[in-house]
Amino acid sequence: xxxxxxxxxxxxxxxxxxxxxDYALKPMDHVWEQGxxxxxxxPSGCGKTTLLNIISGLLVxxxxxxxxDGRDMTELPTQARNIAQVFxxxxxxxxxxxxxxxxxxxxNRGLRGRDVDARVREIADLLDLTPDLNRRxxxxxxxxxxxxxxxxxxxxxxxxxxxxxEPLTVIDPHLKWELRSKLKAxxxxxDLTMIxxxxxxxxxxxxxxxxxxxxxxxxxxxxxxxxxxxxxxHTFVGHFxxxxxxxxxxxxxxxxxxxxxxxxxxxxxxxxxxxxxxxVEIGVRPEFAMLAPAGAGLPVRVRRIDDLGRVRIxxxxxxxxxxxxxxxxxxxxxxxxxxxxxxxxxxxxYADGHLVEGEAA
Amino acid sequence: xxxxxxxGAWLLVLPVLLxxxxxxxxxxxxxxxxxxxDTFGNxxxxxxxxxxxxxxxxxxxxxGGRFFDALWRNLxxxxxxxxxxxxxxxxxxxSMPREGWRVAATLVLMALPLLIPWNVVGTIWQIFAREDIxxxxxxxxxxxxxxxxxxDPLSAWVTIIAMxxxxxxxxxxxxxxxxxxxxxxxxxxxxxxxxxxxxxIFRNIQLPKMHRVLLIAVLLRFMDSFMIYxxxxxxxxxxxxxxxxxxxxxxxxxxxxxxxxxxxxxxxxVYNLIILAVCWVFYTVMTRMDSxxx
Numbered sequence: 001x002x003x004x005x006x007x008x009x010x011x012x013x014x015x016x017x018x019x020x021x022d023y024a025l026k027p028m029d030h031v032w033e034q035g036x037x038x039x040x041x042x043p044s045g046c047g048k049t050t051l052l053n054i055i056s057g058l059l060v061x062x063x064x065x066x067x068x069d070g071r072d073m074t075e076l077p078t079q080a081r082n083i084a085q086v087f088x089x090x091x092x093x094x095x096x097x098x099x100x101x102x103x104x105x106x107x108n109r110g111l112r113g114r115d116v117d118a119r120v121r122e123i124a125d126l127l128d129l130t131p132d133l134n135r136r137x138x139x140x141x142x143x144x145x146x147x148x149x150x151x152x153x154x155x156x157x158x159x160x161x162x163x164x165x166e167p168l169t170v171i172d173p174h175l176k177w178e179l180r181s182k183l184k185a186x187x188x189x190x191d192l193t194m195i196x197x198x199x200x201x202x203x204x205x206x207x208x209x210x211x212x213x214x215x216x217x218x219x220x221x222x223x224x225x226x227x228x229x230x231x232x233x234h235t236f237v238g239h240f241x242x243x244x245x246x247x248x249x250x251x252x253x254x255x256x257x258x259x260x261x262x263x264x265x266x267x268x269x270x271x272x273x274x275x276x277x278x279x280v281e282i283g284v285r286p287e288f289a290m291l292a293p294a295g296a297g298l299p300v301r302v303r304r305i306d307d308l309g310r311v312r313i314x315x316x317x318x319x320x321x322x323x324x325x326x327x328x329x330x331x332x333x334x335x336x337x338x339x340x341x342x343x344x345x346x347x348x349x350y351a352d353g354h355l356v357e358g359e360a361a
Numbered sequence: 362x363x364x365x366x367x368x369g370a371w372l373l374v375l376p377v378l379l380x381x382x383x384x385x386x387x388x389x390x391x392x393x394x395x396x397x398x399d400t401f402g403n404x405x406x407x408x409x410x411x412x413x414x415x416x417x418x419x420x421x422x423x424x425g426g427r428f429f430d431a432l433w434r435n436l437x438x439x440x441x442x443x444x445x446x447x448x449x450x451x452x453x454x455x456s457m458p459r460e461g462w463r464v465a466a467t468l469v470l471m472a473l474p475l476l477i478p479w480n481v482v483g484t485i486w487q488i489f490a491r492e493d494i495x496x497x498x499x500x501x502x503x504x505x506x507x508x509x510x511x512x513d514p515l516s517a518w519v520t521i522i523a524m525x526x527x528x529x530x531x532x533x534x535x536x537x538x539x540x541x542x543x544x545x546x547x548x549x550x551x552x553x554x555x556x557x558x559x560x561x562i563f564r565n566i567q568l569p570k571m572h573r574v575l576l577i578a579v580l581l582r583f584m585d586s587f588m589i590y591x592x593x594x595x596x597x598x599x600x601x602x603x604x605x606x607x608x609x610x611x612x613x614x615x616x617x618x619x620x621x622x623x624x625x626x627x628x629x630x631v632y633n634l635i636i637l638a639v640c641w642v643f644y645t646v647m648t649r650m651d652s653x654x655x
Contacts, residue, residue, distance in 0.1 A: 058550050078553040091551035095569045104565075108556040152555055 002068050002082060002160035002193055004032040004055060009064035011050055017062075024050045026218040027064065032195060034160070037187050039208030040197045043240070047217040048197045052163050055195070056085045068160075084153025085163040089170060090145035092137035098124070099133040102151050109156070123155045126186070143175045147182075154186070161193035168203065180207060201241050213237050229285070231348065233355045238283045244313060247289065247323035251282040253349050253356075258282050261319025263298045268344040269358025278351040286313055288346035289325040297339040300325075305333060316340065395626035413627035424624055431608045432635075438607065439586040442525045446582055449526065450533025451571065455563070457538050471531045479528075483595025486524040490596070510597060514604035517597045521605060524592055529585070533578045540571040576647045580640055587636055608632055 011025040020026060025047045032038060032055075040048045053059040054066060057078035066074045073081055093101055102120045111119075124130045127147045132140065137148065146167055153162050164183075168176045184207065187194050196207050204211050205225040213221045213228065213236070221233035232238035238246030252259045253274060256267045260282065274280050291302070291314050300316040305327060312327035318340065325340055327333065349356045396413055398406040419425040457467050474482070492498040492509050501508040510516040544566060552562045590609040593599065599606035599614075606614075612632065616625035 053550075056554065058553065078550075079556045083554070085550070085554050087547040087551060089545065089547055091547050093565045093569075095565060104557070104561075105555040108558065108561060149551065152551075 003034045003070075004161060004193065005067040005070075006030045006032075006055075007065040007067060009051075009054065009061050009066065011047075011054060011059065011061045011063070023217050025054070025061070026216075028219050030212070030219065030222070032161070032193055034193055035191050036193055037184075037207060037209045038193075038195045039204035039211045040195060040214060041199070041201060041204040041211055041240070042214035043199055046214045048199075048214055049165055051214070052085070052165055052195065052197050055161075056083050056163050057081050058085075082156075082158040082160045083163065084156060084159045084161075085165065086146070086149045086153060086167045088166045090142060090149045092140065092145045092148050094136065094138040097134055097136055098129055098140075098148060101137055101148050102129075102133075102155050105152050105156050119155055119157065123151050126154070126189075127151050127182070142170045143172070143179060146171060146179065150183075154190070159192065161195065164194065164196040164198075166198055167196075168198075176203075183207065201243075205241075213240065215240075230346065231355070232283065235281060235283055235350050235353045238285070242285055242287075244286055244324045246283045246285045247325075248281050248283045248350070249318070249321050249323065251280055251349075253280055253282070258347070258349070260298075261321055263319065265298060265342055265347070266344050267347055267349070267358065271349055271356060271358050274349075274351045274356065279353075281350045281353075282347055283350055284342050284347045286324040286326055288343040289323065290341045290343075291316070291325045291327045291331060291333065292339050292341050293331070294337040294339050297341040300338055300340045301336050302333055302338050303336075314338075392626045392629050395622045396630055397623075399623045409623060413623050414631070417624070417627050417631060427611060428608070428628060428631075430603065431606055431611045434605070435587055435589075435607045438522070438525075438589070439583055441522055442529070442586050443579060443582055445522070445526050446530045446533050447575070447579065450530050450578065451537050451575075453530065453534035454537035454541055454571075455567070457534070459542075468535070471535055474528050474531050477528075479591040480595050482524065482528050483592040486520060486527075486592070487596045490520045510601075512601055514601055517601060517605050521593045521596060524596065525586065525589070528592070529582060533582065536574040536578045537571050540574040541567060544570050576644070579647070580643055583643060584636060584640060587639070 007029060008027055009025065009029070010023055010027040012023045014022045017023055040051065042048050050059065054061045057073070057076060057080075060075060064074075065072055068081070093104065096104065099120060102123060103116050106116045106119060120133075121130070124133055127150065129144070129147060129151060132144065137145070140148070150162070150167070153159055168179060171179060180203065183194070183196075186192070196204070198204050198207075205228075209224065210222060211225055211228055212219055213234075215234065215236045221228060221237045223231075223233075228237055228241050232241070232246060235246070235248045238248060249260050253267070253271050256270045258265050258267055291300075298318055300318045302314055302316050303322075304315045306313045306315070312329075314325050314327045314333070316323060316325055316338065323340075349358065397409055397411070399409045399412075400406050413424075416422045416424045417428050420429045453471075457471075458464050477485075489495045490498045490508075490510055492502050498508055498510070507513070508516045508519075510520040548566050549562070552566060557565070588609055589607055590613070593605050593607060594610055594613075597605045599610045608628070609632075612625055612628050615621050615628060
């Protein structure tokens with residue numbers, strides 16, 4: 001069992017950080033609940049791996065505490081934590097057989113004989129490695145090696161959480177699906193906390209119940225996949241999740257009205273005047289911006305229409321600002337002139353990138 | 362369809378053939394030629410067949426006795442320095458820094474002994490170990506340990522072994538260090554998560570990665586130490602008595618001191634064949650061990 005709590009955690013690789021720019025990880029508080037399937041999503045260099053290494057104990061954070069079930073583990077070495085980690089590149093001890101690889105973490109912890117054997121066979125069975133048990137680690141395929149890396153984590157009876165650091169990067173695309181479903185099945189079967197680091201939104205959204213989006217060393221949103229999609233808490237989340245990403249347009253917002261490039265549009269919620277020189281933007285996903293015949297809504301100029309198979313996406317310009325919109329199936333576009341209809345409930349207001357809560361009705 | 366045959370291509374190989382013949386094959390054949398003849402000077406040669414070889418390989422003769430004594434000394438010397446330099450080199454490589462400015466500093470310091478000309482190394486130790494003016498010899502004697510490499514065979518052996526270790530451990534260490542550097546960090550991190558002890562990490566991660574470079578290190582050190590000449594010649598001149606007379610030193614005495622060209626040539630050929638044979642055995646055994654792991 002492990003409920004992992006991060007208290008006021010921050011990390012800087014510099015000895016004397018002068019300002020926020022020196023932090024690989026900006027101060028954060030977060031709780032990973034026992035048994036959760038989490039994805040840690042963000043672009044390369046956003047601090048995902050740093051956070052993971054702090055949880056597993058490979059790195060001691062420069063500030064803050066890490067608590068497992070209320071016990072302070074911040075300074076404790078990796079060996080003393082009930083956590084396993086799977087790395088981007090599979091780690092397999094070449095000179096050992098698959099069996100010995102799986103037995104390695106147990107033998108290192110002083111287990112011998114039948115305890116080891118039973119456990120190794122159980123895990124090998126779970127991962128479909130039984131036929132390979134007597135083969136050397138060398139010469140196995142990347143996905144088999146990655147399964148062994150994972151198996152060395154699962155085999156330990158004490159493990160309460162498994163951390164994955166972009167584990168499918170070197171796996172063939174058709175095997176990625178298989179391994180990912182395997183992970184899902186393991187998560188359901190074993191009641192383990194799993195934290196899965198990735199920069200691939202599909203991987204994150206299909207694996208996790210809760211997605212933690214990181215940007216520039218900070219957590220920008222934590223939520224279910226549908227929340228991330230429908231209510232991005234930060235324009236970065238809007239951009240990063242969804243394909244194409246959310247349209248973000250500079251706007252003036254007052255009450256239930258936003259003005260974009262000289263055109264007014266209605267909002268579902270009321271907003272106070274946002275002062276203090278903040279950069280005000282509205283964000284709306286292409287899925288909630290519908291192209292319509294000219295005159296029906298905001299006037300736009302159609303630049304291009306991409307047929308993505310399931311949907312058609314139009315690249316349009318609204319008063320010179322580029323955005324993407326969905327083309328309804330029934331609409332046939334002739335010429336450049338068209339208009340745009342927003343779903344008011346799905347138009348969000350951002351100040352300096354952060355979501356501004358509106359007052360409902 | 363037959364491939365076109367162009368005999369003119371032989372011409373392209375000819376220059377290499379000529380150079381190799383000029384630099385290696387002809388000189389070697391000259392040695393073979395000397396080894397089956399005897400001479401009494403005046404450039405007059407007499408056919409002796411395999412006589413010199415028979416004498417050389419028979420320990421009861423004067424020549425054979427000398428040869429086998431020197432050969433055992435040589436083998437003992439090689440065994441001792443391998444037994445010291447390989448573990449020591451691994452230990453040094455393991456404790457070398459892995460990042461930062463210290464890496465460059467360490468590498469330069471380590472490479473220093475390798476850059477010194479061999480007779481200079483001999484001269485340094487010849488002086489360093491002297492009991493009257495040498496720092497080492499003087500200090501050891503002041504500690505109450507009798508030490509004099511010009512009179513005592515044990516002192517002489519200790520001196521040349523210490524000198525060889527000082528000179529060549531860096532090579533083993535640098536080779537091992539290169540092997541260690543090729544291990545990705547993830548292996549160490551995974552090992553920590555697996556709860557591996559320091560010894561388990563060495564045994565299962567570091568040693569397998571060093572295996573190939575160690576093969577090269579052992580081969581190089583064996584060949585070099587088995588052919589050693591310059592350093593012991595400068596330090597002890599083969600003495601006291603014959604206690605540090607290795608095969609190469611004896612060979613020079615035979616060829617240039619006594620001018621026994623026939624005997625010296627036969628000795629050269631046998632010496633060469635021994636080195637080749639031992640290297641082949643080392644190589645075969647170690648590559649077998651390697652493939653046996655698969």
